Amino acid sequence: MPTLQGRVAVVTGSGSGIGQAIAERLAKEGANCVVDYRDHIDQAQATADKITAAGGKAILVRADVSVLSDCTNLVEQAWQQLGSCDILVNNAGIEKGADFWDVTEADYDAVLNVNLKGAFFLTQAFVRKLRDAKKPGRVINISSVHEDMVFPHFSTYCASKGAMRMLMRDLAVELGPLGITVNNIAPGAVNTPINTSLLANKPKLEALLANIPLGRLANPEEIAGLAAFLASDDAAYVTGSTYVIDGGLMRNYHEQ
Template sequence: MSSLAGRTAIITGSSSGIGQGIAIRLAREGANVVIDYVGAPEGAEETRQKAEATGAKAIVVQADVAKVEAVRMLVDEAWKAFGSADILVNNAGMEKKSDFWETCEDDYDHVLGVNLKGPFFLTQAFVQRLRAAKKPGRVINISSVHEDMAFPGFATYCASKGGVRMLMRDLAVELGPLGITVNNVAPGAIATPINTSLLEDKPKLNALLANIPLGRLGSVDDVAGLVAWLASDEAAYVNGSTFIIDGGLSRNYHEQ
């Protein structure tokens, strides 16, 4: 029997990259998957087809996680389609590069809206339904090594991910008595479409690889495998932790 058979997972931002990989992996483990997207639907449809090819059931929902009414609708659609939703993967995220002294309010609102407000209110809607049904659940946030590591030029991103770290710690305590665990997965440099410019810039890529002890970028499958484990019964006693998945990058400090 598949490890997630009979369960339903909502994965935000799952039309490409890490989110798509997570949705397909959870489907392979037997979960029904709710594929959330904001922009073009083609990627979400590709995720659905690949998820259903594993034998799982999947639906596609367009929902902007920065809007409270949209995340409530997303949870409602999951329950309507599958009768429950017991795994939530807060994956949707974005970044905007700018010097701190030039960062505008719109960029701040956009980044914090997607990266922090979204997980806050989507998790709230997810938990409200579980609490009413007296059911346990799993919340897995795709954070970043930058919930701890400084990233000059990306103050809004670091602030949002630092917020997700503390939100996870608080909710692990607050929701634990309900049987709901909350954990973060914090990727480092992962080979995804969002990093295409890095992958094509050989000097910059080689400089980065020199700082990663394993000597390679992470893959979407690396991250998806960790998420699948956290969603499984094997991780039933894991709560309130961040799992760094960066090949050792954040530990690779050198004295000058």
């Protein structure tokens, strides 16, 4: 029997990459899913088709997670159209590279608003509904190895992910009495659209692979498997933890 039968998940940024893989995997485990997208409805529809093929229900909701009203609506639509919202996967994220002295206020705001502010206030909307309904729930943040590991020239990204680590730890304590668990997944290098330029740069890619003991990038489906575990009853006693999934990168990383 599917492990998530009858549960409802919101997966942000689920039009492609890790988010799409997680939504599809949760559907295979029995969950119905809210597919969040900001700009590319065609990608979101492709995810919805995968969810349907896996046996789940899917609804599409346009939401910019950096806008509070969109966060509230995303959770509201889950309850109105699918009857509940048990699992929240904060996956939406962006990065902008620049030397620290060249970072603009606009780029800082863009990264922090999506990666941190969005996760913060979407989780708040999710928790408020669960608290009122007296239901337990699961929050799964897709963080990064860079919540702990340096990433020169990506200071805004590191700041957002480091903050996500402490937010997770704090909320695990604060929300535990409500039966809501909070955990982070910290991927290393993953074969997704955010890494398109890396994959096209052979010298840079080879230098990275030399730092990864397993010698390859992760597939999105491998991240999705861990998310499915954290959403399941097998992880009922797991909270306040970061799960690193990086092929050993953090233990072997050094700047060239």
